[in-house]
Amino acid sequence: MALKASPENTIFALDIGTRSVIGLVAVPEDGRLRIAAQRLVEHRRRTMLDGQIHDIPGVAEAVRMVKNELEEELGFSLRYVAIAAAGRSLITRSCHMEQETGGGEIDRYEVNALELAAIQQAHRELASELPPGTQDFICVGYSIVSYYLDGYPISSLIGHRGKTIGADVLATFLPGSVVNSLYAVLQRVELEPLSLTLEPIAAIEAAIPENYRLLNLALVDIGAGTSDIAITRDGSIIACGMVPVAGDEITEEIVQTCLVDFDTAERMKRELVRGEDIHYTDIVGMENTVSCQELLARIDPALEKLAREISTQILAQNGGRPPRSVFCVGGGGQVPGLTEKIARHLELEKNRVVLRDRRNLGQVLIVEGDDKIPGPEGVTVAGIALVALRKLGHDFIHIMVNGVEHRLFNTREFTVGNVLALTGFNPRLLIGQNGKNLSFTLNGKRQVIYGGLSKPARILVNEREANMQTRVCHGDRIVVHPAVNGTDARVTVADLLPPPGTITVYVNGRPAEIAAQCLINGQVAQPHREIPHGSEVEICSVKPLFEWLAEHLSASPAQLGTWGVLVNGRVASPACRLHGGDRIDCHPEGEGKGNWDPESPASICPGQNTPPALKHGEESITVTVNGSPLTLTGRSSYIFIDIFNYIDLDLRELAPPIRLILNGREASFTDELHNGDTIEIGRLNFKPGSHSL
Numbered sequence: 001m002a003l004k005a006s007p008e009n010t011i012f013a014l015d016i017g018t019r020s021v022i023g024l025v026a027v028p029e030d031g032r033l034r035i036a037a038q039r040l041v042e043h044r045r046r047t048m049l050d051g052q053i054h055d056i057p058g059v060a061e062a063v064r065m066v067k068n069e070l071e072e073e074l075g076f077s078l079r080y081v082a083i084a085a086a087g088r089s090l091i092t093r094s095c096h097m098e099q100e101t102g103g104g105e106i107d108r109y110e111v112n113a114l115e116l117a118a119i120q121q122a123h124r125e126l127a128s129e130l131p132p133g134t135q136d137f138i139c140v141g142y143s144i145v146s147y148y149l150d151g152y153p154i155s156s157l158i159g160h161r162g163k164t165i166g167a168d169v170l171a172t173f174l175p176g177s178v179v180n181s182l183y184a185v186l187q188r189v190e191l192e193p194l195s196l197t198l199e200p201i202a203a204i205e206a207a208i209p210e211n212y213r214l215l216n217l218a219l220v221d222i223g224a225g226t227s228d229i230a231i232t233r234d235g236s237i238i239a240c241g242m243v244p245v246a247g248d249e250i251t252e253e254i255v256q257t258c259l260v261d262f263d264t265a266e267r268m269k270r271e272l273v274r275g276e277d278i279h280y281t282d283i284v285g286m287e288n289t290v291s292c293q294e295l296l297a298r299i300d301p302a303l304e305k306l307a308r309e310i311s312t313q314i315l316a317q318n319g320g321r322p323p324r325s326v327f328c329v330g331g332g333g334q335v336p337g338l339t340e341k342i343a344r345h346l347e348l349e350k351n352r353v354v355l356r357d358r359r360n361l362g363q364v365l366i367v368e369g370d371d372k373i374p375g376p377e378g379v380t381v382a383g384i385a386l387v388a389l390r391k392l393g394h395d396f397i398h399i400m401v402n403g404v405e406h407r408l409f410n411t412r413e414f415t416v417g418n419v420l421a422l423t424g425f426n427p428r429l430l431i432g433q434n435g436k437n438l439s440f441t442l443n444g445k446r447q448v449i450y451g452g453l454s455k456p457a458r459i460l461v462n463e464r465e466a467n468m469q470t471r472v473c474h475g476d477r478i479v480v481h482p483a484v485n486g487t488d489a490r491v492t493v494a495d496l497l498p499p500p501g502t503i504t505v506y507v508n509g510r511p512a513e514i515a516a517q518c519l520i521n522g523q524v525a526q527p528h529r530e531i532p533h534g535s536e537v538e539i540c541s542v543k544p545l546f547e548w549l550a551e552h553l554s555a556s557p558a559q560l561g562t563w564g565v566l567v568n569g570r571v572a573s574p575a576c577r578l579h580g581g582d583r584i585d586c587h588p589e590g591e592g593k594g595n596w597d598p599e600s601p602a603s604i605c606p607g608q609n610t611p612p613a614l615k616h617g618e619e620s621i622t623v624t625v626n627g628s629p630l631t632l633t634g635r636s637s638y639i640f641i642d643i644f645n646y647i648d649l650d651l652r653e654l655a656p657p658i659r660l661i662l663n664g665r666e667a668s669f670t671d672e673l674h675n676g677d678t679i680e681i682g683r684l685n686f687k688p689g690s691h692s693l
Contacts, residue, residue: 005036005074011194013082013385014066016059016182018048018225018248019266019331022373022381023066025074026365028389033382034366037073040373041065046262050244051086051226053181060188067189080194082388083182084202084380085140087228087242091173095122098148098166106157106165114157115144118169120413126173137173141198141387143237145170155235172198172240180422187424192406195388199223199380200230200240203329205390206383207356208232209363218314218323220342221380222332224248227310231317239317243309247332253302258290259283272296273334296337307341314346322346326353331377358382397474401425416459416478417468425480430457430468432483438491440535443579447537452486493518494527496539503539503580508587509619509675512552514578515542540577548578549586563587569636581674583637585619621675632673641669643679 005027015022020042026033047058071078097118101110119139126137147157148166157165179196186193203221204213213232221228224247231239247269254265259282268290271278275292282288296303315322326346328339333355343353357376358367365382373381397408399419406423408414420427435451458481459466472478496518498504503516518525519538531537541548545567546560553560565572566585578584620633623643630646632638640662660667661680673679 007076007079010036010074011082011385011388012070012078012080013381013388014063015084015199015381015384016048016053016063016185017223017331018051018086018246019043019223020377021059021062021066022378023063023070024378024381024385025070025078026382026385029366032364032366033385033389034368035371037070038372038378038381039066039069040377041069049225050248051088051223052178053185056181056184056188060185063185063191064189067191079190079192081186081191082195082197082384083186083193084197084199084384084387085174085178085182086199086223086226087172087174087240088178088226088244089175090198090240090242091126091137092240093122093126093171093173094145095119095125095169095171096166097121097169098164100164101162104161106160106162108158110165111147111157114165114167115142115169118142118167119171122169122171123173123413136176138176138179139171140174140179140196141201142169142171143201144168145236145238170237170239172201174198176421183422184424195384195391197384197387198228198230198240199384200228200242201237202383202387203228203380204230204232204237204383205386206361206364206379207327207329210235213237215325216318216321216323218318218326220310220314220326220328220330220333222246222306222310222328222330222338224251224332227306227313227330227332229310229313229317231314231323241313241317243313245306245309246330247335249302249306250299250332250335253299254295257298258288258295268295269335272336275336292336299335300337303335303338304341307338308345311342311345322348324352328353328355329357329376329379331375333376399472399474400477402479414472415468416461416466416470416472419472419478420468420480429480429482432456433485435486435488436533438489438531438533440531440533440537442496442537443539449489449491451489454486455484457481457483491531492527493520493525493529493531496531496537497527498580503541503578504674505541505578505581506583506675507549507552508585509583509621511674511676514548516540516580517542538577538579540579544575545572545578545584546574549584553586560586581672583619621673621677623673623675623677623679625679626681638673639669640667640671640673640679642673643681 005025010025010027011033013024020040022038022040024038025036027036041062043058043062045058047053047055053059067078095118097114099114099117119142123139130137145168147154149157149160150162150164151166154160183193200219200221204219207219208217213235216231216233219230225244227243227246229241230237251262251265251269254260254268255262258265258268258280260268260280261283264280268278268280272292272295277289277291278295279287279289314326326342326348333339339353339355340350343350346353355376356379358365358371358374358378361379361382364386399406399408401419401423406419408419408422432454434454437451438449440447459468459470460479461470461472462477497516500513501516502513504511505514506512516539519540520529520531520535545565549560549565550556561574563586567576567578568583569585619636620631621638622629622631624630625643625647630643632642632646640660659682660669662671663678
């Protein structure tokens with residue numbers, strides 16, 4: 001009694017082709033597969049070209065339709081799927097590997113380890129041959145050419161005992177982008193890979209039984225975009241190849257000769273098999289009829305080219321000699337006359353090049369009732385399922401990434417970087433971005449506030465610190481803590497205003513506090529407002545110069561108008577706004593200021609007890625240097641280095657580096673000095689007093 005299909009005893013296989021997606025669910029029975037359900041869905045548009053996925057969402061749409069229809073028929077969900085890749089950009093490598101045994105009976109696990117070591121060695125050899133910067137190639141399938149026990153060829157190693165075991169392996173590699181696009185499609189439809197192989201290897205598994213492989217045979221899987229080739233001899237697959245021409249070449253020839261769209265041309269090509277007249281409507285709307293023979297004559301150049309390229313590749317893979325026979329599978333091989341042309345180019349008899357379909361798969365496939373996909377297009381998907389059955393649990397390893405288990409094709413030495421790339425981890429999460437800088441002008445000077453630094457990603461393998469080059473193996477657990485971006489720089493008005501909300505100016509050498517405000521692009525800004533990037537910021541007095549001076553000196557604006565008022569040595573407008581550190585020099589016009597005290601009532605009005613003035617533009621300041629007062633006179637402004645003209649510095653008592661401190665902060669020689677500043681300089685022999693430059 002046949003087993004009922006269930007999630008535990010079925011194999012789900014997908015043949016993702018250039019023109020269609022075929023899904024098959026089968027139950028293993030005595031080394032064969034009994035078909036439980038199958039579906040074929042054509043792509044709604046040309047989402048694949050020459051076997052390569054171009055439109056991932058479009059291909060995923062067709063795969064989802066196949067999956068949903070199969071699940072509806074079976075009554076349970078499908079999670080794991082066996083897949084195959086077309087041989088575009090295929091590279092093959094042969095490798096011999098030997099290992100010492102443990103001394104006991106050789107089991108399947110030891111043989112698997114030998115095969116894996118051979119594939120990894122082939123991958124290393126291929127990587128060393130590729131130019132720097134070339135994308136990585138991934139092994140998509142392999143064939144055992146021969147096993148060895150203690151140096152002697154043997155057909156199977158399992159159950160034997162010996163000192164050494166060896167294997168000759170033919171490994172096939174495709175660019176990582178080809179394989180990753182297949183994985184991306186599966187992820188979009190919530191499927192995980194169960195097995196991965198090459199399409200011609202899968203087709204051979206179904207179309208050429210093992211006892212036939214002793215002969216020198218060729219298998220050609222002619223699809224829509226590619227024609228994949230595999231050669232057998234002495235019981236093994238000895239070579240694989242591909243030509244990027246197939247059924248679409250014929251379809252495109254019909255498009256040109258009959259002036260029809262691609263879908264109409266595809267239908268006309270399929271109707272050639274019936275040998276009847278073909279009716280069609282061309283692109284200008286005219287209805288036409290063409291006989292099968294006439295249409296074959298029109299497409300003969302394209303058919304001849306396809307047969308020639310396939311035959312040339314077969315000879316190249318078989319050492320320049322024709323094989324004993326050629327088996328053709330795939331929908332593209334059904335065009336009448338193609339097999340005869342291949343036979344002619346290979347100088348074989350016509351009956352040596354044959355088309356294989358589901359009717360020839362009785363040794364490996366059980367079909368109950370009517371076969372919905374009986375033709376040669378259904379052979380490869382059956383082979384994909386058979387490959388998965390033969391290597392169930394061998395091809396893939398399990399690795400946890402951030403708590404999610406992933407199955408990866410076990411044909412290479414994996415690093416954390418490889419695993420993250422294959423599992424679709426977003427690489428942007430590995431590299432943090434520094435926060436954006438904030439640039440603006442403050443009182444005419446450009447200011448740059450730098451954004452926060454990013455925090456790099458942290459990678460753990462089995463709870464130990466790791467990096468992208470750390471090697472991982474089956475069962476390992478990878479945890480990636482994503483990088484943390486730095487915070488963007490932000491400054492508010494309150495950050496720029498001094499804490500009391502005032503700025504310090506100097507009136508005739510004496511400090512005075514004045515209420516301040518912040519202007520952003522000329523507009524008054526509140527303390528909580530953020531400074532925009534590229535803005536012009538001004539910290540200035542709330543009141544204009546004369547209005548504030550009138551209050552500060554208890555004088556009227558009219559009186560101030562008769563005085564001499566300078567700001568930083570220049571005549572100032574009565575309406576100008578003061579800035580921190582501005583030096584205001586004001587006294588009644590025509591009279592010196594000498595020891596005049598602007599805060600004394602006697603000095604408010606001109607002519608009342610006015611003291612003698614100093615020279616115009618000169619002023620004195622008093623600073624404290626290493627705890628002692630020092631008065632500087634004779635200039636209108638002073639910088640840090642000026643104090644060395646007033647002190648005796650004993651260099652022997654100063655050990656570098658010499659620290660210069662101004663008001664508790666590191667200073668430079670060009671920092672401006674103001675009245676009341678506190679200065680510290682190393683260890684000095686200081687002579688206090690009032691000095692002049």
